Amino acid sequence: xxxxxxxxxxxxxxxxxxxxxxxxxxxxxxxxxxxxxxxxxxxxxxxxxxxxxxxxxxxxxxxxxxxxxxxxxxxxxxxxxxxxxxxxxxxxxxxxxxxxxxxxxxxxxxxxxxxxxxxxxxxxxxxxxxxxxxxxxxxxxxxxxxxxxxxxxxxxxxxxxxxxxxxxxxxxxxxxxxxxxxxxxxxxxxxxxxxxxxxxxxxxxxxxxxxxxxxxxxxxxxxxxxxxxxxxxxxxxxxxxxxxxxxxxxxxxxxxxxxxxxxxxxxxxxxxxxxxxxxxxxxxxxxxxxxxxxxxxxxxxxxxxxxxxxxxxxxxxxxxxxxxxxxxxxxxxxxxxxxxxxxxxxxxxxxxxxxx
Numbered sequence: 001x002x003x004x005x006x007x008x009x010x011x012x013x014x015x016x017x018x019x020x021x022x023x024x025x026x027x028x029x030x031x032x033x034x035x036x037x038x039x040x041x042x043x044x045x046x047x048x049x050x051x052x053x054x055x056x057x058x059x060x061x062x063x064x065x066x067x068x069x070x071x072x073x074x075x076x077x078x079x080x081x082x083x084x085x086x087x088x089x090x091x092x093x094x095x096x097x098x099x100x101x102x103x104x105x106x107x108x109x110x111x112x113x114x115x116x117x118x119x120x121x122x123x124x125x126x127x128x129x130x131x132x133x134x135x136x137x138x139x140x141x142x143x144x145x146x147x148x149x150x151x152x153x154x155x156x157x158x159x160x161x162x163x164x165x166x167x168x169x170x171x172x173x174x175x176x177x178x179x180x181x182x183x184x185x186x187x188x189x190x191x192x193x194x195x196x197x198x199x200x201x202x203x204x205x206x207x208x209x210x211x212x213x214x215x216x217x218x219x220x221x222x223x224x225x226x227x228x229x230x231x232x233x234x235x236x237x238x239x240x241x242x243x244x245x246x247x248x249x250x251x252x253x254x255x256x257x258x259x260x261x262x263x264x265x266x267x268x269x270x271x272x273x274x275x276x277x278x279x280x281x282x283x284x285x286x287x288x289x290x291x292x293x294x295x296x297x298x299x300x301x302x303x304x305x306x307x308x309x310x311x312x313x314x315x316x317x318x319x320x321x322x323x324x325x326x327x328x329x330x331x332x333x334x335x336x337x338x339x340x341x342x343x344x345x346x347x348x349x350x351x352x353x354x355x356x
Contacts, residue, residue, distance in 0.1 A: 008120065008123060011120070012117065012120050012121070013113075013116065013117055013120075014117075015113065015114055015117055016113070017029065018030075018323070018325050018337075019323055020323070021318065021321075021323050023321060024318065024321040024322060024323050025321060025322045025323065025339065025343045025346050025347065026323045026337075026339075027301075027322060027323060027324050027325075027336050027337040027338075027339050027343060027347055028323045028324055028325040028335075028337065029225070029325070029337060030160070030190075030220060030299070030300055030301050030335075030337045031219075031220070031223075031225045031337065032220060032221065032222075032223040032225070032272065032276070032300070033337075033339040033340045033343060034223060034272050034340075036223060037223070037261075037262075037265050037268060037269070039261050039264070039265050039268075040223070040224075040258050040261040040262055040265065042261075043257045043258055043260065043261035044254050044257055044258050044261075046257065047253050047254050047256075047257035047258075048254070053253075054253075055252075055253055055254065057253070058249050059249055059251060059252050059253040059256060060253075060256065061248055061249055063083045063251050063256050065256070065260060066083050066229075066251075066256050066259050066260055067081050067082075067083060069259075069260055069263050069264075070083065070231050070263070073263050073266075074203055074233055075203070075207075076203065076206075076207055076233045079236045079239065080206075080207065080233055080234060080235070080236055080239060081231055081232070081233055081239065082231065082232050082239045082242050082243055082246075083229065083230070083231045083251055083256075083259075084229075084230050084231070084232070084242075084246060084250060084251060085228045085229075085230070085247070085250040085251055085255075086217060086219055086228035086229065086230045087187065087189055087215045087216065087217040087219070087230030087231075087232075088112075088114050088118070088230070089228070089230065089246075089247075089250065090215055090230050090231070090232045090242065091112075091114060091115065091118050091154070091185070091187070091215070092114075092118040092121065093242045093245050093246055094152060094183065094185055094213065094232075094238075094242060095118050095119055095121070095122050095124060095152060096121075096122055096245040097238070097241040097242055097244070097245050098151040098152045098183050098241075099119065099122055099124035099151040099152055100122050100123055100124060101122075101123040101124070102123075102124075102125075102149060103124045103125070103149055103150075103151040104124060104125045104126075104127050104147070104149045104150045104151065105119040105124050105125070105126055105127065105150075105151065105152045105153070105154070106127045106129060106142055106145045106146060106150055106152070106153045106154070107126070107127070107128065107129065107142075107153065107154035107155075107156070108128075108129050108130075108131050108137040108138065108142065108154075108155070108156070108159065109128035109129060109130060109131065109331060110131060110161060110162065110327065110331050110332065110333075111131075111137070111154065111156045111159055111160065111161075111162075112154070112156050112160045112161075112187065113327075115154050115156075116128070124151070125149075127145050127150075129141045129142050129145050130331070131159070131162060131164075134164070134295060135159075135162040135163075135164050135295040135303065135305060136159070136162070136164040136166070136295075137155060137156070137157065137159055137164070137166055139155075139166060139170055139171065139173075139174040140174075142155070142174065143174055143177040143178065146177075146178060146179070146182060150179075150182050151182060151183065152182065152183045152184075152185060153178065153182060153183070153184045153185065154185050154187055155171070155174075155184060155185065155186050155187065156187040156189075157171075157186060157187070157188065157194075157199065157200070157202075158190045158191075158193070158194050158199075158297065158298040158299040159299075160189065160190070160299065160301075160335075161301070161303050161325070161327065161333070161335035162295055162297075162303045162305075163190075163295060163296070163297025163298060163299040163301060163302060163303050164295050164296070164297070164298065165194055165196050165198075165199045165298040166199070166200060167198045167199065167200070168198055168199060168200040168201075169198075171186075171200045171205070172200075172205075175205065175209060175212065178211065180210070180211050181211070182211060183211050183212075183213060183238065184209075184211060184212050184213070185212075185213045185214075185215060186200070186202035186205065186206070186212065186213070186214050186215070187215045188202045188214060188215060188216050189215070189216065189217045189219070189220055189230075190220060190221075190298070190299035190300060191216060191221075192220070192221035192273050193220075193221065193273060193276060193277055193280070193298060193299050193300045194298040194299070195277060195298065196298050199298065202214030202215075202216075202233075203233055206233045206234050207233065210235040210237075210238075211235075212234065213232050213233065213234035213235075213238055214232065214233045214234065215230065215231075215232050216230065216231055216232075216233075217229070217230040217231075218230065218231075218259050218262055218263075220300060221269065221272075221273055221300075222259075222262040222263075222269060223262065223269070223272075224255070224258055224259065224262055227252075227254060227255040227258050227259075228251075228255060229251065229255050229256075229258070229259040276300050276338050279338050279339075279340075279341060279344055280297060280299075280300065280301075280302065280338045282344070283302055283336075283338060283344050283347070283348065284296065284297065284302055286348050287302065287304070287348070287351060290348075290351060290352050291356060292304055292351070292356075293305070300337060300338050301335050301336055301337045301338060302335075302336050302338070303333055303334070303335055303336075304333050304334040304335075304336065305332075305333040306332075306333045306334055307329070307330055307331070307332055307333060308328065308329070308330065308332075310326040310327055310328040310329075310332045310333050310334045311326050311328035313326065313334050313351075313354055314326035314328075314334055316350065316353075316354050317347065317350045317351070317354075320346070320349065320350035320353070321346070322343075322346050322347045322350045324336045324337075324347070325337075
């Protein structure tokens with residue numbers, strides 16, 4: 001006799017992280033290619049060596065110093081903020097706090113591949129709403145998918161993996177159609193790379209509407225992917241509920257110290273974001289010059305809607321020592337992180353030699 005696990009797990013898809021291959025350029029995980037800033041590395045080392053509060057002690061479960069820094073960073077009151085083990089952990093907490101068996105969670109598709117996973121973990125039903133022919137989230141269709149069973153809506157902007165961003169006016173109109181007891185989560189993991197003047201600022205809506213939560217992360221633009229720090233801003237009642245379902249001590253001491261240092265180094269990090277944006281535009285123009293069709297990205301990656309050819313393209317790139325992320329199905333394509341100029345040149349050489 002074997003141990004019985006929940007039958008629902010049989011149909012639960014596993015999260016597939018971007019692969020690393022020794023000797024190859026990794027452009028599969030939307031990481032920042034720059035090395036860790038010395039000030040951040042020093043903060044991590046100090047946290048290890050601290051005589052009275054080193055890693056032999058449990059971290060601050062409430063991350064109070066970090067919450068205060070995030071309050072200054074966002075302009076939100078401390079009771080409107082919660083920090084967690086990356087924004088994906090906060091996604092799961094939000095679903096756990098709002099949706100269970102018989103409830104529905106709505107999101108665009110294609111969008112962040114963790115959404116259906118964290119939804120099904122609680123027994124809720126994921127509702128995938130197709131993106132538009134130009135690979136944008138269809139806010140009108142998302143609104144139309146809401147019914148009495150809907151508990152939460154994820155709006156990822158810029159959208160992962162298509163890179164497209166929603167527009168502020170349309171997002172405000174969309175929110176006006178959503179019942180007040182349905183939570184709308186604006187997931188802004190790539191906010192720092194979005195230079196579109198028309199894009200919404202999720203913090204504005206999270207601080208003025210009780211059914212909106214803004215998610216952000218320090219994994220991408222702040223270079224802390226290996227330590228996992230994300231935060232949410234929203235109504236204190238939602239923030240409190242998220243805390244109730246959080247794993248205790250999930251945000252470790254090193255991550256908290258690194259996050260404080262990264263926030264303090266924002267002005268030093270900003271030029272890196274500008275370089276990523278410039279490289280993104282260069283890569284986009286080069287790919288279009290090679291004959292590829294792709295949407296304009298506002299993130300730190302580009303999207304090639306190759307559908308069923310995605311796996312073949314990714315294999316071709318790997319044969320050229322470049323690892324990209326393939327989503328190989330009828331709604332899929334290839335997501336390519338923007339790396340250093342040299343890494344991007346390696347990818348463009350591989351893409352240019354792919355038979356089309």
